[in-house]
Each structure stands twice: as C-alpha cells, then as structure tokens.
Amino acid sequence: MKRALCPGTFDPVTNGHLDVIERASSLFDEVVVGVALSAEKGDGPLFSLEERVGFIEGATSHLGNVRVRPFDGLLVEFAQETDATVIIKGLRAVTDFEREFQMAQLNYRLDKTIETMFIMSIPEYAYLSSSAVREIARHGGSVKGLVPDAVCEALASRLHQSR
Ligand code: PNS
Numbered sequence: 001m002k003r004a005l006c007p008g009t010f011d012p013v014t015n016g017h018l019d020v021i022e023r024a025s026s027l028f029d030e031v032v033v034g035v036a037l038s039a040e041k042g043d044g045p046l047f048s049l050e051e052r053v054g055f056i057e058g059a060t061s062h063l064g065n066v067r068v069r070p071f072d073g074l075l076v077e078f079a080q081e082t083d084a085t086v087i088i089k090g091l092r093a094v095t096d097f098e099r100e101f102q103m104a105q106l107n108y109r110l111d112k113t114i115e116t117m118f119i120m121s122i123p124e125y126a127y128l129s130s131s132a133v134r135e136i137a138r139h140g141g142s143v144k145g146l147v148p149d150a151v152c153e154a155l156a157s158r159l160h161q162s163r
Pocket of ligand 1: 007008009010036038073074075076102103106107
C-alpha cells in the first residue's frame, strides 16, 4: 500500500495542480491532498482553509483514491500522521527548482524515510500559478480553463465584493 501526499496552499487550486494530483492518483494506491493553512503567506490566503479544501474535493470527486485534508504545522509530521511515505510536488519551469530543492532537502533532514518526488507540469500549465490566477481575476480578466468552474465563480464573487 503506497500512499502519497500532495501538499500545497492551493489558494486557489488550479488545473495545473489538479493535473498533478490526477497523475499521482494513477501512480499510487492512495493520494492525500494536504492543504496547508499557510496563514503567514503574504496578507494571508484569499480563500479560507475550508473553501480551499472544498474546491479540491469538488474537483477530485471522480478520483476514488484521493482524499483532501487540511493541515497546519510541519509537512513531514503531517506525512507521518497520514502514513504517507512519498511527498509529490509539481515542477513547472526552472524557476520552481531552487525553492523545491530547498524544501526537499529540509524535509529530508527532518525525516529521511519520506521521499520527495516531482511530477513535471505539462506545457499547457507550465506558467500557471495560483498567484497569477488571483492577479488576472483581481483585474477582471477571465481565468476560465485555468481553474475549475466553481473556483472561477468564487473568484468573481469574492473579488467583486472587495471592489
Ligand atoms: O503551495 P506552496 O506554497 O508551494 O506550498 C508550500 C507548502 C505548503 C508545501 C510548504 O510551505 C510547506 O511544506 N509548509 C509546511 C511547513 C513546513 O513543513 N516547512 C518546512 C519545509 S520547508
């Protein structure tokens, strides 16, 4: 039984994240998507932890071996709690490498039994990020096709409220 953990802030989840989760689900017996509270990031996430979990649950409901769980604290401790032995991260362009390399090294130092593995982004999503999605939506641009439809609607109403 191989269980993988796909962690992230997912503020909000993009179709690039979902592509990585779906590909991980075909490689492992079970995938836990770990949604980090990440309260310390910038001004704090745009969407609450519950909303971020809900978007991913809605978009992965067709994948029988995927569970979505919130977490706060160290990633390796969450991996231990969920009995995941592999951490899966998506890798887009070279610009991701340095940060991911650092996190993988630090996580290895904290728990040598947990392996970090990377799934390369498909070209279509290589330049897609949650922050770019938020920025486009904030300026009234369309993010259709970049995020699930439910996220499109939530972005429109959240950013409309704050204008
Ligand atoms: O969506 P992100 O910003 O790439 O996700 C980063 C995340 C949540 C995976 C990372 O910040 C994380 O692992 N946070 C938990 C705290 C932790 O374990 N830090 C030590 C490893 S650097």
